[in-house]
Amino acid sequence: MKNNTAFILLGLTNDPQLKVVIFILLFLTYMLSVTGKLTIIFLTFISSHLKTAMYFFLQNLSFLEISFISACIPRYLYNISMDDRTITYKSCIIQTFFTDLFGVTEFFLLATMSYDRYVAICKPLHYVTIMNNKVCRRLILYCWTAGLLIILPPLSLGLNLEFCDSNVIGHFACDAFPLLKISCSETWLVEHVVMVCAVLTFITTLVCVVLSYACIINTILQFPSAQQRKKAFSTCSSHMIVVSITYGSCIFIYIKPLAKNSMAINKGVMVLLTSIVPMLNPFIYTLRNKQVKEAFNDSIKRIALFLKK
Template identity: 75%
Template sequence: MRNHTSLTRFILLGLTEDPQLQILIFIFLLITYMLSVSGNLTIIILTLVDSHLKTAMYFFLQNFSFLELSFTSACIPRFLYSISTGDRAITYNACACQLFFTYLFGITDFFLLATMSYDRYIAICKPLHYMTIMNPRVCKRLIFCCWVTTLLIMLPPLSLGLNLEFCDSNVIDHFVCDANPLLKISCSDTWFVEQIIIVCCVLTFIMTLVCVVLSYVYIIRTILRFPTSQQRKKAFSTCSSHIIVVSITYGSCIFIYVKPSAKDEMAINKGVSILTTSISPMLNPFIYTLRNKQVKQAFNDLVKRFILLSKN
């Protein structure tokens, strides 16, 4: 997308034209967004202040919560503003920024989930060496690699996308600035850009999924060798939250790219986008906290600390 394009504003169609349904959507998204912000912020604060949550697992969880919070904040507040004011226009630069950050946080999510699966592999398959292998220095390097790899994958389609021209329609059939509807209204030849995007998406998906699957193959093999059912149950419980989050993330991604009919494609993509941008970031903190005794204990300790401070 170039600054000298003849179009300087886009119109986001949103999800529906029905005023009553828009009110319900606004209430629903506002509640889910508030829960998402409060839940993810709580996890970030807990992992920062509680000394029991200073392990690699919670360091990755802290970064994952930051990504989820950033991802939903890049999409939902702008849409809530659009519904509440009726102003569907978005400037060219704002649209480009939203597109960049949603993809940046979304793709980094995949690499971080793969890193978290490797962390679980080390914890279960090599428990005696866990603290040595997953030391703070290694953890920070892994997080750095997640961000750098994402930027390197985004660079080719981004550089090509900056050269797209928009000279006819400025109506985007979505509630956020997304690559697919933007390519549809461009008056440039988008075939090569589309192929590059597909290659980058498939590369990201395959790389991270292979890492996740291999990690859990070794994890399951190790767990099945444990002598007692109690040990097996405890080991599975340490991975259960991560497995649920991975299933939601990869499941929604697969659902988008299993091509439906052209007529239903955009409607389905919008529905899945609501799941990934609003519902998933809200659910993930609860999935991790409700299934994790250490996080629940840290939360209770933090609440007690606040109560004591308020009394004093």
């Protein structure tokens, strides 16, 4: 039944009225997320003030998050609107591949961005030399390569799984753990490979983030003036908030709770990661960043002048 299986996604609820509320909420958060991230990408392309490494990485993070949420949210919105909870085996595998690829790559990109902040604060005189265009492009390539290499082993093993007892996935999107739960194959090896890859990604990137910010905080505390310290902290605060939310959310998914409703908790956290957090990220980065706000105001003025003509 492997290649011919049509899975049934249970979604978040069976209540018709609650489904309408969830559809509206997810649709609005999805549109706000995409609009906010496209705005950041647009501004980093057109503004001469946003050509540093930090904004290059922010541009790539925005693209990555658009890809991540687009891999699962539109499909679930379609399922609700058409009252069709089925998904084919191939579509499910493709969705799992892309959500995992984008999710893992984002962890490596967040670690790279923390290194960028380390260079900016701790080695300001050499920042432009160290974080030049060639290095930035290579770091982005390394992030995507690392993401792909991490997910290939568990995915290769997962393609051999058989589904004969049940085709009901207790989630709103295809994911590794819900699929493993309904497989009638021996899943011990796949489960452990998935867990090892998840923990390896989590620990490796978290160590990079912690080390970078330990050096950053140590350097900032040595600044003589309070204004300098405040300015330095403000350049890192947005990234620190996003990192804290992302890592904090994933702890609930991959460090399994003992409660019987662990799947319900995972669903809630997954909704947070795929809708609320991506929607908040553009606001977190822009509201605390003068250069982005100035670039946004300049672009609005240009558009207004163009429309007047």
